[in-house]
Amino acid sequence: MDYHSDRFDDFSLIVRKDNEIVAVLPANKSTDELISHQGLTYGGLITRKNLDVESIKAVVDAVLTFLKDVGFKFLEIRELPTFYQCDLSHYVFTALMDYTANIIGANKVLAIDYNKPLSIHKTKLKHYRKNKDKGFEIKEEDNFDEFWNQVLVPRLKDRHNTKPVHTLQEISLLKSRYSNHIKQFNIYLKGEILAGITIFDKGHIVKSQYGATTASGEKERALEYLFINLIYKFKAEGKSYFSMGTVMDKSYPEGYNIGLLRQKIELGCNEYKQNILRISLV
Structure with missing residues (x-):
C-alpha cells in the first residue's frame, strides 16, 4: 500500500501469537479514530483461515485493548465480504458486535458466484x-x-x-x-x-x-x-468468484448508482452486503 502512503496516515496493525502472524488490520488514523484503510476497496480484519471462534474473539479483544491503550476513542471497520473468507468473516463480525458496535452503513458488493x-x-x-x-x-x-x-x-x-x-x-x-x-x-x-x-x-x-x-x-x-x-x-x-466491486456513490440520493447496480446484476452478479461498524473505545 506504500504507493499511496502520502494520502493516508497509516496505522495498520499486525496481531501475533507466539511470534506467528494470526491477523492483520489494514487501517489509517483520523484524529482519535482508527478507520479500515480508506485506500483499499475492502479492508477489514483479516485472520488466518485455521483460527477457531475463540481465537478470533481473542484477536478482536487484543486489537481493541491495544487501541484503547494508545488513545483511540473510536474504531470504524468494514466487514470483509463473505466470499473472501467464508464463515470466518461472520465470526469476526459477531465478535465485533459483542462490543455493542453500531452498524452505521453498508456497501453493496456485486460478485458472480461460479458455484x-x-x-x-x-x-x-x-x-x-x-x-x-x-x-x-x-x-x-x-x-x-x-x-x-x-x-x-x-x-x-x-x-x-x-x-x-x-x-x-x-x-x-x-x-x-x-x-x-x-x-x-x-x-x-x-x-x-x-x-x-x-x-x-x-x-x-x-x-x-x-x-x-x-x-x-x-x-x-x-x-x-x-x-x-x-x-x-x-x-x-x-x-470461484468474479467480483465487480461496489456501486456506492454519494452523488445519488439512494447512496448508490442504480443503473450500475442493474448492469452488474444483469451480468449475473449477486448482491452482497458489507456492513460498516463503529465501536466506541471509551
Whole structure:
C-alpha cells in the first residue's frame, strides 16, 4: 500500500501469537479514530483461515485493548465480504458486535458466484452472440498506457469530472511488483481500442478494478462484450468468484448508482452486503 502512503496516515496493525502472524488490520488514523484503510476497496480484519471462534474473539479483544491503550476513542471497520473468507468473516463480525458496535452503513458488493449456474440476462446474451461476428479482437496487454490515456481517463473526465483512483504510474508500479495478479484486457475493432477492463487476480477470486469504454465502444456494446467474454474465461479457469466491486456513490440520493447496480446484476452478479461498524473505545 506504500504507493499511496502520502494520502493516508497509516496505522495498520499486525496481531501475533507466539511470534506467528494470526491477523492483520489494514487501517489509517483520523484524529482519535482508527478507520479500515480508506485506500483499499475492502479492508477489514483479516485472520488466518485455521483460527477457531475463540481465537478470533481473542484477536478482536487484543486489537481493541491495544487501541484503547494508545488513545483511540473510536474504531470504524468494514466487514470483509463473505466470499473472501467464508464463515470466518461472520465470526469476526459477531465478535465485533459483542462490543455493542453500531452498524452505521453498508456497501453493496456485486460478485458472480461460479458455484451457481450463470444468470446473465437474456438480452445481454443475445447481443453477445450477435456481436461475435463483428470482428472484435480481445488482447491481454502488458501495459496500461493505451487504456488509461485513450479510454479510462477521458471517460471519467467526460462523464463524472473525476480521475481514476490509481494514476498510470501507480498502476504500472503495482503491475511491476505483482505481475501475475494485475492484468489488463482491451477490446479492439479494426485496430481501434474501444474498451478495457483491469483485473486484480486474487487466486480463486478475480476482481474488476476498472472498466471503461469510449463513445464508439458504447455504441458497439464493446465493454459488455468484453465483460461476458471474461466471465466465461474465468469460469473455465476454475475461479470461484468474479467480483465487480461496489456501486456506492454519494452523488445519488439512494447512496448508490442504480443503473450500475442493474448492469452488474444483469451480468449475473449477486448482491452482497458489507456492513460498516463503529465501536466506541471509551
